[in-house]
Amino acid sequence: MSLQALIELSRFYGGDPEYVLAGGGNTSWKDGGTLYVKGSGFSLAEASAASFVKMDRKALSLIWEKIYPESDKERESAVLADMMAARKTGEEQKRPSVEALLHDILPFAFVAHLHPALANGLTCSQRGEEIAKKIFDEGMIWIPSTNPGYILSALVKKEMGAYYEKHGKYAPVILLQNHGVFVGADSADDIKKLYDQLMTKIGGMITRKPDFSDETRKCADSVIAVGTALGIARTLADLGGTVAFMTGGEIFQFVKDRASFYPVSSAFTPDHIVYSGSDPLFVEVQTEDGIRQAWKDHVKKTGRNPKIIAVQSLGIFGVGASEKAAGLALDLFKDTIKVAVYTQAFGGPLFMTADKIDFINNWEVERFRSSVSTK
Numbered sequence: 001m002s003l004q005a006l007i008e009l010s011r012f013y014g015g016d017p018e019y020v021l022a023g024g025g026n027t028s029w030k031d032g033g034t035l036y037v038k039g040s041g042f043s044l045a046e047a048s049a050a051s052f053v054k055m056d057r058k059a060l061s062l063i064w065e066k067i068y069p070e071s072d073k074e075r076e077s078a079v080l081a082d083m084m085a086a087r088k089t090g091e092e093q094k095r096p097s098v099e100a101l102l103h104d105i106l107p108f109a110f111v112a113h114l115h116p117a118l119a120n121g122l123t124c125s126q127r128g129e130e131i132a133k134k135i136f137d138e139g140m141i142w143i144p145s146t147n148p149g150y151i152l153s154a155l156v157k158k159e160m161g162a163y164y165e166k167h168g169k170y171a172p173v174i175l176l177q178n179h180g181v182f183v184g185a186d187s188a189d190d191i192k193k194l195y196d197q198l199m200t201k202i203g204g205m206i207t208r209k210p211d212f213s214d215e216t217r218k219c220a221d222s223v224i225a226v227g228t229a230l231g232i233a234r235t236l237a238d239l240g241g242t243v244a245f246m247t248g249g250e251i252f253q254f255v256k257d258r259a260s261f262y263p264v265s266s267a268f269t270p271d272h273i274v275y276s277g278s279d280p281l282f283v284e285v286q287t288e289d290g291i292r293q294a295w296k297d298h299v300k301k302t303g304r305n306p307k308i309i310a311v312q313s314l315g316i317f318g319v320g321a322s323e324k325a326a327g328l329a330l331d332l333f334k335d336t337i338k339v340a341v342y343t344q345a346f347g348g349p350l351f352m353t354a355d356k357i358d359f360i361n362n363w364e365v366e367r368f369r370s371s372v373s374t375k
Contacts, residue, residue: 002029003036006110007047009188013114014044019195021335022328024271025114025180028103033057035104039094053096059086060104064157068150072359079150101153105160107170108184112191115180115271117335121342122202123177124268126350132175135201140173145352147359148179148270156182173198178352179269207345210338215248216315217330232311235291240305240319244326246334247315254337255310258282263340264333266351273352273360276318276332277307284312304361308333 006029013019013027025044028037035055038044042051063082068075083096097103103111122128122135129142141159146152156174163171172194174182181198185191233243254264267278279302283294291309298306307329309317318329343349352360 003049005188006036009191010044010047014047019114019116020044021331022275026097026099028111030109037100037103038097040097053094054088054091055096055100056086056088057104060101076149098149102156105157106184109186110188110191111184113182117338118199118202118342119181120268120339122346123175124339124350125343126347128177128346131346140175141171143174143176145177145356147356205345206342208341210250210341212248212250215246217246231288232291235288236309236317236319239295241321242323242326244318244330245315246330251315255312261310263349264336267357268336268339268351270360272332272336276329278357278361279306280308280310281306282310286311
């Protein structure tokens, strides 16, 4: 049964933090007129039949015949309403992945959209497109940084059509700048083969791998066992909620000073924004008053509480509304470090642009995903 194959494929990648973290990534399978796509807020690692939303493909195809408002907010709201209306009877309590439209237009039975840090070392780098074309020749499509949702789906639809006109077939691999990877095939086994090839080719060009072998991680109340971090943790808990902390040799490389912090000082992908924020706070002092003032200045500048606070020569604090949220902030920031290290082989880091970051920060879809995944 192909639904079972989809479940097993989802768990295979969802259980591997090198491919998926938190509620990131999505998978799908097409069965005639029905698209089974992962629901928003569901974990790939714990996928079951209930994790997937059954969508009417005919109803989804009609979305392309409509004209939507140009305003980001109005357009995405209208498209979301039409996607919700495309759910099959009995699926009304589930919310399809925001990328359901993109999954539907790809002409493959199985599609796996993942966010491997290794691959994002390429997609989030200064020379990513140039080097991707050398690595994969014409075996893939490169999509420049684009807001997710309808606009991304429309651009992929256009580029896939152009690729088919040129090659007489569809590209099985799509690399999304500052986002991740889509891979399509007619079997789950072929999805795995394509991802293996992708990771091997990119991995062969990596010049340095991050080393977290001495990482120390403390969550919630156990932060008090980390000496100097005690006073800072209490201050941050008072300011923002539950606190977690991590440190270690690789992390020290990025918190030595402000210049060292630059390669991880902004957001690489939407997932990083959702879970660890778009504006990590770097603090050069370790005093309570200094931390409070830096926090105050950060909130005044960005309008948001920081989820990540990097303290010079000490380590990284994650702050969230719950222990899970604080832990996920650290998980995704650790992924940011991995991506930054991998970009060294491809010209250095390339962050999302301010307008793309602003879109994610203000997109209701991502706020919903974050609220579900961090409970």
